[in-house]
Amino acid sequence: MxxxxxxxxxxxxxxxxxxxxxxxxxxxxxxxxxxxxxxxxxxxxxxxxxxxxxxxxxxxxxxxxxxxxxxxxxxxxxxxxxxxxxxxxxxxxxxxxxxxxxxxxxxxxxxxxGAADKVELTEEFAEAPKTLQEMTSRLERAVQAQPDSAEGLYFLGRSYMAEQRPADAARTFERAVALAGRQPELLGQWAQALYFAADKQWSAPLQALTDEALQADPKEVTSLGLRGIAAFEGERYQEAIDYWQRLLALLQEGDASRAALQGGIDRAAERLGGKPAAPVAARVKVRVELAAALKDKVKPDDTVFIFARALNGPPMPLAAKRVTVAQLPIEVELSDADAMMPQMKLSDFAEVKLVARVSRAGQPTRGEWIGQGAPLAKGTQATQHLIIDSPDL
The missing domain is CATH 1.10.287 (Helix Hairpins)
Known part of the structure; x- marks a missing residue:
């Protein structure tokens, strides 16, 4: 000052x-x-x-x-x-x-x-807080100075949760949702605060909030973790394992949360009967053909990549197989055994998309011709049909 x-x-x-x-x-x-x-x-x-x-x-x-x-x-x-x-x-x-x-x-x-209070807060935030209570106090004053800041409300809600004040956190996240809209991350945080404020009692509003969050973003980590906790508390151990394994697949190697999450999965598996719980393996059958108009434009030894990737997720294929044009038409099965990375499998995602690509250079990320299927729900048993018929732009 x-x-x-x-x-x-x-x-x-x-x-x-x-x-x-x-x-x-x-x-x-x-x-x-x-x-x-x-x-x-x-x-x-x-x-x-x-x-x-x-x-x-x-x-x-x-x-x-x-x-x-x-x-x-x-x-x-x-x-x-x-x-x-x-x-x-x-x-x-x-x-x-x-x-x-x-x-x-x-x-x-x-x-x-005027903005003298904001000047003071700016200078105060330049120094690291000594305690969690001090951080919460700063955030409260920041929200008071800027009540229309959804970002400030978000961090204040997180601070309340760290202080074991879920009721205050729930009210704060509700205000953030009113300002920023129904973003999946905010909905997940709001649902989690409401769950703990209600003494871990699952309810229809919590189900609706997490459903909405996961429908908008199947990788919304707070909702996945919360649904796993609620399932475990309700003695629905296999359901808890499924949610936590989906969450585990999203965490990077070396993340400190992975050990705790794996511990929860192991405890749920013990409650099921002492046997390790394995995720239900996902399998997709697909028949791939080459459009008649392209038969004179490709060579028999051109590489064909057949893969499935998450509809709402990373662009990297979840499962893939490699064949040649000479083998078309062909019917293949993609499963968790064909996973490109062990922590990202077909069974970890609710919807996938099938793609077949002809690549003369043998590159899976680029080629000359491509065929793509419609979104496919997890657990679909019917054989899918792909026709390679479009330029790979």
Missing amino acids: TEFWLSAGLLLLAALGFLLIPILRGRRRQQEEDRTALNVALYQERVAELAAQQAAGVLDETQLASGRDEAARELLADTEGGEAQRQGYLGKALPLLAAVLVPVMALGLYLHF
């Missing part, structure tokens, strides 16, 4: 300058006014003397008039060139008072309506 008070002091000096300069100039005008008043008094005394002489018979009417005219000319000559007399209604005390009060009032209005 040092810079702010320095600026306020400079503004105060400027205000004093604007108001005191006219007062100093007024001293010169006062001297002129005093001289003019003396000349008027002398004029009046001269006229009174002439009137007395006329009453005594010394002067007649013509001489009296002539004397008055002469005195008036002398008065005019003495006051000629002086400034017109100005009557000051404010006096000297009021401008001095205003010189002090104007900056003070401006400062008061700034502190009340």
Whole structure:
């Protein structure tokens, strides 16, 4: 705040300058006014003397008039060139008072309506908080200063959850959703806070919130974890395992949460009977053909990649097989055994998309011709049909 008070002091000096300069100039005008008043008094005394002489018979009417005219000319000559007399209604005390009060009032209005609190918060956030309570206090003041900041509300809600204050967190996330819209991450955080605020009692509103979040983003981690917790608490252990395995597939290697999550999966497996729980293997059968119009545009040894990738997920294929044009038409089966990465499998995603690509250079990410299928729900048993018939742009 040092810079702010320095600026306020400079503004105060400027205000004093604007108001005191006219007062100093007024001293010169006062001297002129005093001289003019003396000349008027002398004029009046001269006229009174002439009137007395006329009453005594010394002067007649013509001489009296002539004397008055002469005195008036002398008065005019003495006051000629002086400034017109100005009557000051404010006096000297009021401008001095205003010189002090104007900056003070401006400062008061700034502190009340301005952004001094935001300046203080900015300087305060430049230093790391010493405790979680201190961080929460800062975030509360930040939200008070900027009540329309959905980001500030989000972080405040997370801080409340860390302090084991789920009811406060639920109200805060609700405000964030009202400002930022029904984003999957916000819905997941809101549902989690409501769940713990209700003493871990699952309800229809929580089901609806997490359904909405996962429908918009099947990888919304908070909703996946919460559904796993709710299933475990409700003794639906296989359901808990399914949700947690989906979440585990989204976490990077080395993530500290993976060990805790795997521990939960193992405990759920023990409750099922002591046997390790394995995810239900996903299998997709697909028949791939080449469009008749392309048979003269490809070579028998051109590579054909057949793969499935998540509809709402990473672009990397979940499962893939490699054949050649000479083997078309062909029917293949894609499963978790064909996974490109062990932590990303077909069984981890609700919907996938099938793709077949002809690549003369043998590159799975680019080629000359392509065929794509419609979104496919997990667990579909019917054989899918792909025709390679479009340029790979």
